[in-house]
Amino acid sequence: MSGRRIPDATVERLPVYLRVLHDLATTGQGTVSSEQLAEMAGVNAAKVRKDLSHLGTYGTRGVGYDVDFLSFEIASRLGLASETAVAIVGMGNLGRALANHAGFRDRGFPVSNLYDNDESKVGTEVAGHVIQHLDELGAVAKADIGIGVITTPPEVAQDVADRLVQAGVRAILNFAPIVIAVPAHVTLRKVDLTHELQVLNFYQQREGADAATQPDGSAAWLREI
Amino acid sequence: MSGRRIPDATVERLPVYLRVLHDLATTGQGTVSSEQLAEMAGVNAAKVRKDLSHLGTYGTRGVGYDVDFLSFEIASRLGLASETAVAIVGMGNLGRALANHAGFRDRGFPVSNLYDNDESKVGTEVAGHVIQHLDELGAVAKADIGIGVITTPPEVAQDVADRLVQAGVRAILNFAPIVIAVPAHVTLRKVDLTHELQVLNFYQQREGADAATQPDGSAAWLREI
Numbered sequence: 001m002s003g004r005r006i007p008d009a010t011v012e013r014l015p016v017y018l019r020v021l022h023d024l025a026t027t028g029q030g031t032v033s034s035e036q037l038a039e040m041a042g043v044n045a046a047k048v049r050k051d052l053s054h055l056g057t058y059g060t061r062g063v064g065y066d067v068d069f070l071s072f073e074i075a076s077r078l079g080l081a082s083e084t085a086v087a088i089v090g091m092g093n094l095g096r097a098l099a100n101h102a103g104f105r106d107r108g109f110p111v112s113n114l115y116d117n118d119e120s121k122v123g124t125e126v127a128g129h130v131i132q133h134l135d136e137l138g139a140v141a142k143a144d145i146g147i148g149v150i151t152t153p154p155e156v157a158q159d160v161a162d163r164l165v166q167a168g169v170r171a172i173l174n175f176a177p178i179v180i181a182v183p184a185h186v187t188l189r190k191v192d193l194t195h196e197l198q199v200l201n202f203y204q205q206r207e208g209a210d211a212a213t214q215p216d217g218s219a220a221w222l223r224e225i
Numbered sequence: 226m227s228g229r230r231i232p233d234a235t236v237e238r239l240p241v242y243l244r245v246l247h248d249l250a251t252t253g254q255g256t257v258s259s260e261q262l263a264e265m266a267g268v269n270a271a272k273v274r275k276d277l278s279h280l281g282t283y284g285t286r287g288v289g290y291d292v293d294f295l296s297f298e299i300a301s302r303l304g305l306a307s308e309t310a311v312a313i314v315g316m317g318n319l320g321r322a323l324a325n326h327a328g329f330r331d332r333g334f335p336v337s338n339l340y341d342n343d344e345s346k347v348g349t350e351v352a353g354h355v356i357q358h359l360d361e362l363g364a365v366a367k368a369d370i371g372i373g374v375i376t377t378p379p380e381v382a383q384d385v386a387d388r389l390v391q392a393g394v395r396a397i398l399n400f401a402p403i404v405i406a407v408p409a410h411v412t413l414r415k416v417d418l419t420h421e422l423q424v425l426n427f428y429q430q431r432e433g434a435d436a437a438t439q440p441d442g443s444a445a446w447l448r449e450i
Binding site (some may be wrong): 006011012014015016018019023029077078079080084087092093094097098100101102103104107109146147170171172173177179187189190191192194197198199200201202203204205215222 | 231236237238239240241243244248254255302303304305310311317318319321322323325326327329332334358395396397398402412414416417418419420421422424425426427429430433437
């Protein structure tokens with residue numbers, strides 16, 4: 001692994017480029033210019049070139065980037081060369097939806113464990129996995145869970161996060177609508193489902209009031225990943 | 226509405242500030258410095274001041290920003306002063322999870338309509354709403370749906386998007402793992418559930434390889450909204 005530090009903002013965009021490259025590969029396109037990649041990712045071309053230079057990748061003048069090689073490089077840097085097992089805690093509708101999400105397995109994040117504290121759910125099967133009791137989380141081997149996903153009601157989310165940390169999980173994705181705290185060595189991200197609606201609402205109301213100031217699809221492209 | 230153009234990047238951060246301000250208000254804090262707001266939002270203070278200046282808001286030297294007033298201003302700019310009704314198409318686990326998500330209603334996005342094309346689901350109730358057949362989408366009044374949310378399987382997502390556009394919906398949030406196209410007057414955003422896992426994975430692997438280069442929680446804070 002290179003000692004070069006990749007800026008956080010670049011890390012955020014790498015999955016977007018990866019998705020665009022995947023779409024290009026699906027259509028059989030072998031090379032891509034920074035301009036095309038930029039347009040499809042919703043950023044400007046200078047930013048694409050700068051981001052990719054952090055990977056030590058510069059493309060070929062007049063040709064661009066090799067789609068397959070660039071995909072491989074980005075995936076490697078994101079640690080996607082090997083699979084990362086995901087445990088989901090909270091088997092309500094959202095937990096079930098994520099457990100059934102084919103995109104996770106297809107993109108290197110197989111679901112390995114499902115947990116709930118509801119006795120009526122424990123022992124039943126979702127997406128081919130038997131739901132385990134939350135108390136069994138302590139017995140899991142550290143290496144078995146790369147990322148813990150919390151899809152519980154907010155009032156138990158902190159307790160679940162504590163249990164995940166206790167079990168040795170070092171990366172947590174929190175869908176519960178509450179702020180939770182984790183030790184510094186654990187990486188935490190939160191998904192706020194309302195965030196997207198708020199941003200959409202901004203553009204929708206502006207569109208209604210003044211169509212001329214609507215950006216030409218760039219906001220849409222930004223997340224069209 | 227001011228004619229001043231708010232940069233897209235600022236629009237993306239406004240919901241983050243709003244959530245932080247909400248958390249501060251909950252704890253009873255009346256004013257907030259740009260530094261504290263910045264730290265809690267995971268950006269730097271200069272960016273906060275710049276972002277808020279786009280709203281024509283500059284705070285008071287030595288005091289900071291009034292929490293309630295700033296919340297009101299941001300909410301107004303995001304168009305959150307009035308409610309925006311949300312229709313969800315696709316009543317699988319994800320659609321049900323979103324229909325039951327209390328955060329939508331609490332934050333100004335009441336769910337108004339639920340649709341599916343599965344006859345066994347049509348007529349049943351989720352979160353107090355009767356699921357309607359997709360064919361009834363054409364009969365809905367334009368004003369009744371501010372945002373359309375697509376939670377269908379990928380193979381029907383484009384057809385659903387076309388029907389939403391046909392019904393007059395001008396803002397679409399797509400959870401289906403596929404690229405869909407909409408006319409230029411419609412704002413489209415896509416939620417990629419794997420994106421968060423990929424970014425988490427990057428920090429998790431780097432943490433494992435070289436703990437010293439781990440940013441001190443800033444990546445976590447960025448999405449701790």
